[in-house]
Amino acid sequence: MTYCLGIINRFGIVMAADSRTNAGVDYISAYKKLFDLSLPGERVIIICASGNLSVTQGVITRLNRDIQNQQETNLHTLPNMFDVARYIGEKGREIQSIDRSWLEKDRIDHSCNFLLGGQIKGEEPQLFLIYPQGNFIQATKETPFLQIGETKYGKPILDRTITYDTPLNDVAKCALLSIDSTMKSNISVGPPINIIMYETDSLVIRNTLQLRLGDPYLAKIRKLWEDSVRQAFESMPNIEWQYKLEDSTDDILID
Amino acid sequence: MTYCLGIINRFGIVMAADSRTNAGVDYISAYKKLFDLSLPGERVIIICASGNLSVTQGVITRLNRDIQNQQETNLHTLPNMFDVARYIGEKGREIQSIDRSWLEKDRIDHSCNFLLGGQIKGEEPQLFLIYPQGNFIQATKETPFLQIGETKYGKPILDRTITYDTPLNDVAKCALLSIDSTMKSNISVGPPINIIMYETDSLVIRNTLQLRLGDPYLAKIRKLWEDSVRQAFESMPNIEWQYKLEDSTDDILID
Numbered sequence: 001m002t003y004c005l006g007i008i009n010r011f012g013i014v015m016a017a018d019s020r021t022n023a024g025v026d027y028i029s030a031y032k033k034l035f036d037l038s039l040p041g042e043r044v045i046i047i048c049a050s051g052n053l054s055v056t057q058g059v060i061t062r063l064n065r066d067i068q069n070q071q072e073t074n075l076h077t078l079p080n081m082f083d084v085a086r087y088i089g090e091k092g093r094e095i096q097s098i099d100r101s102w103l104e105k106d107r108i109d110h111s112c113n114f115l116l117g118g119q120i121k122g123e124e125p126q127l128f129l130i131y132p133q134g135n136f137i138q139a140t141k142e143t144p145f146l147q148i149g150e151t152k153y154g155k156p157i158l159d160r161t162i163t164y165d166t167p168l169n170d171v172a173k174c175a176l177l178s179i180d181s182t183m184k185s186n187i188s189v190g191p192p193i194n195i196i197m198y199e200t201d202s203l204v205i206r207n208t209l210q211l212r213l214g215d216p217y218l219a220k221i222r223k224l225w226e227d228s229v230r231q232a233f234e235s236m237p238n239i240e241w242q243y244k245l246e247d248s249t250d251d252i253l254i255d
Numbered sequence: 256m257t258y259c260l261g262i263i264n265r266f267g268i269v270m271a272a273d274s275r276t277n278a279g280v281d282y283i284s285a286y287k288k289l290f291d292l293s294l295p296g297e298r299v300i301i302i303c304a305s306g307n308l309s310v311t312q313g314v315i316t317r318l319n320r321d322i323q324n325q326q327e328t329n330l331h332t333l334p335n336m337f338d339v340a341r342y343i344g345e346k347g348r349e350i351q352s353i354d355r356s357w358l359e360k361d362r363i364d365h366s367c368n369f370l371l372g373g374q375i376k377g378e379e380p381q382l383f384l385i386y387p388q389g390n391f392i393q394a395t396k397e398t399p400f401l402q403i404g405e406t407k408y409g410k411p412i413l414d415r416t417i418t419y420d421t422p423l424n425d426v427a428k429c430a431l432l433s434i435d436s437t438m439k440s441n442i443s444v445g446p447p448i449n450i451i452m453y454e455t456d457s458l459v460i461r462n463t464l465q466l467r468l469g470d471p472y473l474a475k476i477r478k479l480w481e482d483s484v485r486q487a488f489e490s491m492p493n494i495e496w497q498y499k500l501e502d503s504t505d506d507i508l509i510d
Binding site for chain 2: 152153154155156157159160161169170172173174176181182184185195197206207208209210217220221224225226228229230231232233234235236237238239240241242
């Protein structure tokens, strides 16, 4: 499994991913899922990938190859982020059109999702989620984050804390905790964690971090977080219990 | 959807459930999913149900009817909790054997899960999860909670806080927050929240609570929790960013 998330707000973009890939539960390995395809000073393009590894690697390789071969259309020539999102979706469709029928024969999941975050000079920063079908949606102020892969365990912390006005360093800490929560609840999500923080209008990535298994910072924030959660419990008012409300054989239906 | 959880530890059992039932997204209603079928002073039997409502209501009705009709085998005569779990599983199988083929014809999900918590005089308190197939598992000291329904959003908070030694009032607060987190992330889980706290060896339920939409206590703990989470972020050490680790066109694979 995989867990990747992107968060965008007035201060910039944070993107993060775990690195665990599994074929069943008995073949676990580490693959990078967070890619920086920027042209520093001109455009920042960050991509996260989840899903069938052969498909996602195929897409990333094609994206890189088009840049290296100086194809007329590539990530560094497309005029805006919307077109970049569509172009990534098309790369996914290309691979699916070649491989899909072969994978389907053996009931192998061929789907893949991408997060695309970045900024092209002259535009606002933008964040997209590109679906296996090649279509895509964009994050807005109302819901400034997008997730792919094992999304549920890490969502409550985002729902409760992230707004369009959260300072970017707090956004990054929240992203780490969202991934850490997911790792704790699902062993198919695991380190190293890769995280990138991009500040609006800088047009270069200045902040990246890779946290490996046993990294002291990861251990420290996990401990601090768990201590804070426990303290929060203790400081919360006790439940004011009602006496028994209902007879055991009452109606099943309540209003 | 539904979210129910049961937690057992050295001090007792907490069981809680939301009350939202939906047929698609355009038919939402409230049904009770937490049932008290105890015989006070002799045995405490608490059941939570998720899944197809016609099946779960059918099971609860049959369980109640067997008690009322003083069947030789019923929840109040079975000698131990293990047999009670098996008996509930059998009731589910009975209904499935009647209805399943009709539901399958129209691809209607006929599955249902139950949580069973309680204590019979002379035994230790016990907590079970009964599967749609009628088989079951039991919570142990190592993992003192079981969940059914929409389980993922509410799991991280349990994973990080609940142990065999957590005071029962804190367990109850944690159960509420686990349900509240789930309600915030999935609108098909909703109030009223029903919660029961049972103290080991008391053989009666002394603490129950129903929290309806807009209940001031629920609003208060939600606000306190969100404030605590925000404070926890702020007190956490900032990320010590590394400089850019890798060139954009590096290998896809990392170690």
